[in-house]
Amino acid sequence: MSTVTAENAGQAHTRRNAIEERVLRVLRPIVIVLLIAIAVLPFWYMLVLSFRPLDNVLQSPGRLFFTPAEFDPSTYVDVLKSADDGGQGFLTFIRNSLLVGIGTVILSLLVAIPGAYAVSRLEFFGRRKISALFLAIYFFPSILLAVPLFVFYTRIGLRGSLFGLLFVYVAQVVAVSIYMLRNYFDTIPQSLEEAAAIDGASRVQVMRRISLPLAMPAIVSNGLFIFMIAWNEFLFALLFLVERRENWTVSLGLSQLSGSIEVPTTTLMAGSVILTLPIIVLFFVSERWLTGGLTAGAEKG
Amino acid sequence: MSTELVTPSSGSRDTGGRGPGAGPGIGKGRRKKSVQAAEEARTGLAFISPTLIIVLVMVVLPILWTVSLAFQKIKLLDLRNAGVIGDYTLDNFAAVLTSGGFLQALLTTLAYSIFGTAFALAIGLVAALALRRPFRGRGLVRAVLLLPYVAPVVAAAFVWSTALNPQYGIVNDWGQGLLGWKEPIAFLSSRSDDLSILGLDIGVPTALLTVIAFEAWRSFPFAFLFLTARLEAMPDTFEEAAVIDGATPLQRFRYIVFPQLWPTLAVLSVLRFIWTFNNFDDIYLLTGGGAGTEVVAVRVFNYLTARYDIGAAAAQALVLAAILAVLVLVYLKLFGRSEDAA
Structure with missing residues (x-):
């Protein structure tokens, strides 16, 4: 009798297994x-609205495509033109964002490359604590941070300047x-540098001739990553620059x-596309390395 | 995207042990070794000092200054007279802690962070599991799912507020056309609406739910990314054994996959909670803090830029940071040990 119930249980189990498999499939x-859909549709919607004339959008707001007849790229001209020519002045904004972004990349890398090298390779007082700090x-x-920096920049007159940002x-x-x-430097075998050091190269020479060229892919991707952060940043830009258009x-x-009613939504959608x-593009260029670099070590749990 | 892209297991490599002894110096004279070590220490400090200086000037000193400002009655206009030694007072904290607005903002911040984090992790987990088995184009799908996280928050918030607009937004258009909504929903400007479920009318905080949904949408890719990395590193053997033992897919998830993901989920929940708790951009851009969505960060900003009340702004920011620190410490106390065991 016990074998019969076991068989029943076994059958019930197989059935449950089959159902679960099918449902999941x-x-x-x-x-x-x-x-x-939830990841892409908002961006698609952005693109569609930027090409549709405003009247059509107001008449049929639910359309997720544009017909060739209504295709209207004039929003882009409008948003890029300077305010003096009746546009929104996005060309100037792009120039500012590029200046801040590229400046941040260069300065950060100048500071971070020796720093990362030191943390990865050199033994010095407080090295282990620094990462935690x-x-x-x-x-x-x-x-x-916004409170004191706002006050400080107001006081020394740097508020409103791209340089301060x-x-x-x-x-x-x-x-x-x-x-x-540092994660990347850690993966470069130290023996290469030691070999160069034995050949009489100084530490700076070793760094310039061996470590930096080897780390170049990481440095480039890191630069792209920094640029993306600077390009996307909002709070400090708002805090410091809002009064200087x-x-x-x-x-x-x-x-x-x-925030203003005067600028048509479709024009601003063109601005959103220009921003996004x-x-x-940068993300798809650097995606493979970025995701790898960020999750390095995470697989250990 | 902000600077918040840091891996949950950061610092795990610190113990890599690349001390001076590990180098080629072993077996050489002690004096030579110590000279080398001293040189290395000097170079190390020289290399790290630009970073230290910039962090000191732009982060550490400002934070200390915030503490000082929070204990002074000070407006932006009388800043010139304010030095390090001012009239210190607890008035700001007293005013902040007794005002209903601050406590309300704190509760809103908590609700926003807890639910935003929970939904982001849940969606991220579902996404990681759904994309676990390889198929054609999986790499592209994975990259595409990260878009909400990398896209500029200003553009994302603008698209959302346009889509949710009661007059010309696509969501209300579809809702009325396809789902039979009787009237458009003011997702971002309505404090609460009655929702009837099974004949019951329940009041729901519409705008707060909307900003929570936005937060979940923007940060689920982060959870997805790290859970995927963990899943990839998981050995197949346990699951294969479980299949042979007759475990169904749900049983395999419940007893084998989930326990292995648990430590990652725990770390992710802390990180996401912290960042959501501190978040300013999303709510400021979507609602400006109106309709019952004012979180502490937005409130601090308004005190700072609209009222120029620096003392009160600093005090509120400090209380925010202190509460966050307490919450994180309590969490680590409660769950820190079980993470080690897992």
């Missing part, structure tokens, strides 16, 4: 399609930058103009 593609910075609310950004990214670069970054410009597109 149906569910999986549905879930994947849904996830792609840098990391702790990131758990402070940035609004906590640059230093805030460098301070914000340098720890992450050191962390990522000629110094607005793209992020700040879009947020400020979207470089980031998406």
Whole structure:
């Protein structure tokens, strides 16, 4: 009798297994399609709106495509033109964002490369504690930093200048930058550097001739990553630059103009595309390395 | 995207042990070794000092100054007279802690962080599991799922507020056309709406739920990324053994996969909670802090830029940081040990 119940249980179990397998097989593609939709549709919607004339959008707001007849790229001209020519001045914003972004990349890398090298290779007092200290910075609310920096910059008259913003950004990214670069330096075999040192090269020579060229892929991707952070940043740009329109970054410009009723939504959508597109391109260029560099060590749990 | 991209297991490599003794100096004279070590220490400090200086000037000193400002009655206009030695007082803290607005903002911040984190982790987990088995184009799908996280927050918030607009937004258009909503929903400007489920009318905080949904949308890719990395590193053997033992897919998840993901989920929940707790951009851009969505960070910003009340702004920011620190410490106390065991 016991074998009979065991068999029944076994059958019930097999059936349960079969049902679960089947349900999951149906569910999986549905879930994947849904996830792609929630990730992509907002950006698609952005693109579509930027090409549709405003009247058409107001008449049929629910359309997720544009017909060739209504295709209208004039929003892009409008948003890029300077304010004097009746546009929104995004060209100036792009220039500002590029200046701040590239400046942040150069300065951060100049600071972070030796720092990462030191943390990875050299024994010095406090080396082990330094990473923990840098990391702790990131758990402070940035609004906590906003208060004193706002006051400080107002006082020394740097508020409103792109230059002042640059230093805030460098301070914000340098720890992450050191962390990522150190992970890469750690993977370069030390024997290469030792061989060069035995051949009589000084430490700086070793660094320049051996370590830096080997770490170049990581340095380039790290630079792209820093650029993306600076390009996307909003809080400090708002805090420091809001009163100086000629110094607005793209992020700040879009947020400020979207508050006014005078600028058509479709024009601002073109602005959103201009803001987003470089980031998406850079992301796909550096994606493989970035995700690897960020999750390094995470697989250990 | 902000600077918050740091891996959850950071610092795990610190113990890599590349001390001076590990180098080629072993077996040489002691004096030579110590000279070399001293040179190395000097170079190390020289290399790290630019970083230290910039962090000191732009992060550490400002934080200390915030502490000082929080204990003074000070407005931006009378800043010139304020030095390090001012009239220290607890008035700011007294005013902040007794005002209903601050406590309300704190509760909103807590609700926003807890639910935002929970939803982000849940969606991230589902995504990581759904994409676990290889298929054609999986790499592209994975990259595409990261888009909400990398896209500029200003653009994302603008698209969301346009899509949710009651007059010309696509969501309300579809909701009325396809789902039969009687009237458009003001997702971002309505404090609460009645929702009838099974004949029951329940009041729901519409705008707060919307900003929570936005937060979940923006940060699920982060959880997805790290859970995927963990899944990839998981050995197949346990699951294969479980299949032979007749475990169903759900049983395998419940007893084999989930326990191995648990430590990663624990770390992710702390990180996401901290960053959501501190978040300013998303809510400021979506609602400006209106309709019952004012979190502490937005409140601090308003005190700073609209009222120029530096003392009160600093005090609130400090209380925010202190509460965060307490919450994280309590969490580590409660769960820190079980993480080690896992």
